[in-house]
Amino acid sequence: MKVIVIGGGWSGCAAAVSAARQGADVTLLERTDTLLGTGLVGGIFRNNGRFTAAEEMIAMGGGDMFHAMDKCAQHRNVEFPGHSHSSLYNIATIEPEVQRVLAGAGVDVRYQVRIADVEMDGSRIVAVKTKKNEGDLRFEGDAFVETTGTAGVPNICTKHGNGCGMCILRCHTFGNRVGIASRCGIKEIEGHKREQVGAMSGSCKLLKESLAPHIVEELNRTGVVVVPIPSSDDGSSDKLSIKACQQYALPEYQENIVLLDTGHAKLMTPYFPQAQLRKVPGFENARFEDPYSGGVGNSMRFVGMAPRDDALKVDGVDNLFCGGEKAGLLVGHTEAIVTGVLAGHNAARYLLDEPLLVLPESIAIGDAIRHVRERMQTEEGLGLKFTFSGSVYFERMKQLGSYTTDVAEIGRRIEKAGLADVFAAPDASSRHRSVRAAKPVVQPAAVHAVG
Numbered sequence: 267m268k269v270i271v272i273g274g275g276w277s278g279c280a281a282a283v284s285a286a287r288q289g290a291d292v293t294l295l296e297r298t299d300t301l302l303g304t305g306l307v308g309g310i311f312r313n314n315g316r317f318t319a320a321e322e323m324i325a326m327g328g329g330d331m332f333h334a335m336d337k338c339a340q341h342r343n344v345e346f347p348g349h350s351h352s353s354l355y356n357i358a359t360i361e362p363e364v365q366r367v368l369a370g371a372g373v374d375v376r377y378q379v380r381i382a383d384v385e386m387d388g389s390r391i392v393a394v395k396t397k398k399n400e401g402d403l404r405f406e407g408d409a410f411v412e413t414t415g416t417a418g419v420p421n422i423c424t425k426h427g428n429g430c431g432m433c434i435l436r437c438h439t440f441g442n443r444v445g446i447a448s449r450c451g452i453k454e455i456e457g458h459k460r461e462q463v464g465a466m467s468g469s470c471k472l473l474k475e476s477l478a479p480h481i482v483e484e485l486n487r488t489g490v491v492v493v494p495i496p497s498s499d500d501g502s503s504d505k506l507s508i509k510a511c512q513q514y515a516l517p518e519y520q521e522n523i524v525l526l527d528t529g530h531a532k533l534m535t536p537y538f539p540q541a542q543l544r545k546v547p548g549f550e551n552a553r554f555e556d557p558y559s560g561g562v563g564n565s566m567r568f569v570g571m572a573p574r575d576d577a578l579k580v581d582g583v584d585n586l587f588c589g590g591e592k593a594g595l596l597v598g599h600t601e602a603i604v605t606g607v608l609a610g611h612n613a614a615r616y617l618l619d620e621p622l623l624v625l626p627e628s629i630a631i632g633d634a635i636r637h638v639r640e641r642m643q644t645e646e647g648l649g650l651k652f653t654f655s656g657s658v659y660f661e662r663m664k665q666l667g668s669y670t671t672d673v674a675e676i677g678r679r680i681e682k683a684g685l686a687d688v689f690a691a692p693d694a695s696s697r698h699r700s701v702r703a704a705k706p707v708v709q710p711a712a713v714h715a716v717g
């Protein structure tokens with residue numbers, strides 16, 4: 267029962283562990299030499315409705331990645347404009363912690379493996395392959411999960427953004443992201459708002475050492491610093507409108523410099539012209555750590571999403587599942603993890619010839635997966651971004667009454683939906699039975715009811 271996960275960002279890591287928990291033999295293939303993708307420069311979680319989603323996933327037994335984040339959190343319960351009870355993980359310590367989780371789950375992780383092609387048998391993938399000049403590697407599998415994200419690549423960042431910002435994706439070193447669904451002949455979906463294709467990543471990092479000591483002291487102590495920008499002539503209104511993270515497209519982020527402590531100083535704007543930044547008291551020596559060209563631009567995202575159903579199976583390919591940004595306009599680590607867990611779980615169910623799991627609308631995660639798919643069928647919806655942490659989807663959570671920080675209440679909801687520990691490893695005897703039953707054949711898709 268072999269599951270191949272392509273892309274080692276938050277979603278791929280979550281998918282790999284989830285499939286392994288169901289007894290699958292899992293290989294995770296990552297293009298670079300490091301896990302977590304854009305999560306290497308993120309850090310914010312448990313803010314607003316992300317708290318609810320994280321606790322739902324923990325109650326369903328799929329909390330491994332949230333436990334890793336909690337362990338690496340250097341601030342908890344932080345308030346910053348528009349956001350409550352946030353945690354901030356340290357971007358320097360999180361990746362090795364996730365590596366340990368994957369090793370503990372028995373996932374085989376391969377680095378610097380950039381999948382560029384697929385071998386198909388009708389509408390099933392048989393194997394994925396690298397280019398000949400990149401090792402000529404081939405990985406056979408029974409089910410595949412695509413979690414390659416939507417960020418970059420340099421020609422897209424140039425065409426639709428302000429050029430390559432030299433970001434954490436390091437495309438020039440490791441090669442461009444390649445979408446697997448498109449390799450299978452599936453037409454991928456572009457997020458766009460009027461003539462703007464994609465959206466620019468919404469934050470950058472400054473080296474703390476380049477900031478005034480009193481700013482660093484407050485940042486280290488409280489996790490957040492808000493500094494008013496003296497002149498309004500900073501061009502930041504344009505930056506807000508193209509942000510991927512609409513939950514931060516608020517006037518407070520236009521009028522102030524908002525810094526969060528994720529190890530480095532996370533500056534909550536896609537980019538900030540360095541000369542203007544250095545005019546702000548305390549920022550006279552400011553230097554960008556990510557992206558290196560953070561004075562000019564940032565990575566573009568949300569081009570190349572896969573059409574999928576609510577079980578996160580990619581339309582038109584029998585044995586391909588997707589999670590994270592690949593699965594649609596859901597922004598954030600939490601969103602990538604919860605969809606990754608479901609995608610990995612359903613890849614294993616597919617092989618066990620069990621009905622695929624669709625999470626019900628009575629829980630926030632199930633509602634979000636369905637709602638985003640439906641909204642993406644419309645022009646207006648394609649111009650939006652969805653996250654549990656703000657903007658339109660957090661408003662929806664509040665209207666539906668699904669937003670809560672009451673962990674016991676979340677547990678009761680999950681229990682009521684019959685989903686307690688659904689993602690946890692089945693006990694050894696039942697897993698043994700399932701795997702043995704599934705081994706001889708990979709069933710054609712028609713027998714896999716979505717239930």
Ligand SMILES: Cc1cc2nc3c(=O)[nH]c(=O)nc-3n(C[C@H](O)[C@H](O)[C@H](O)COP(=O)(O)OP(=O)(O)OC[C@H]3O[C@@H](n4cnc5c(N)ncnc54)[C@H](O)[C@@H]3O)c2cc1C
Pocket residue numbers: 272273274275276277278295296297298300301302303304305307308309310311379380381382413414415416417442443444445467468469470565589590591592596597598599600602
């Ligand atoms: C600068 C920045 C700051 C952010 N800050 C936050 C934050 O604070 N909080 C938050 O919740 N969200 C934040 N986000 C958003 C969040 O990081 C993403 O929405 C989420 O982590 C996406 O995860 P993913 O796994 O879907 O994709 P990605 O993180 O893009 O990971 C995809 C992975 O797939 C690999 N890959 C791609 N193609 C291939 C291939 N062909 N073969 C093998 N591997 C491949 C890539 O190398 C990468 O590791 C931020 C994003 C950015 C860019």
